[in-house]
Amino acid sequence: MxxxxxxxxxxxxxxxxxxxxxxxxxxxxxxxxxxxxxxxxxxxxxxGAREIEVLKAQTINAIATYVRDNPKASKEEIQKEIAKQIFAFAQKVDRI
Missing domain, CATH: 1.10.12 (Lyase 2-enoyl-coa Hydratase; Chain  A, domain 2)
Structure with missing residues (x-):
């Protein structure tokens, strides 16, 4: 047991x-x-604290997935992806 x-x-x-x-x-x-x-x-x-925590985890996961799937991405490409994900996160939080 x-x-x-x-x-x-x-x-x-x-x-x-x-x-x-x-x-x-x-x-x-x-x-x-x-x-x-x-x-x-x-x-x-x-x-909406729980929903925000879920969105935060999803955002971090999306960024990590991008970095993992694009190992040759330049620093600028990674920064652009991070900015895109953070902007999407902020929009989702605003809807809560």
Whole structure:
């Protein structure tokens, strides 16, 4: 059995601790952790932060792919491609 299937992220660990506190008679901690997680999730959705991170990763990947696929590209060609990818990234972010 692979134990990594049971791993918890930081938020999950905090939520589990808070749930145990609630079970043992301390509902305040559970309430605070739940409110924090809900606030964080609302912020992520409203701000578009997750989408921006995805776009950023896609932009970096596109630049890396260009460099890998064009090993003989000149410095100017690489700079032009980087500028093109950054401009496309900025346009996508503006649409969020």
């Amino acid at each position: 692979d134990l990594t299937d049971w791993s918890l992220g930081n938020a999950d660990v905090l939520q589990t601790i808070a749930n145990l506190q609630w079970i043992y008679g301390n509902p305040a901690m559970s309430e605070k952790v739940s409110m924090f997680r809900l606030g964080y999730e609302v912020y992520q959705r409203v701000s």
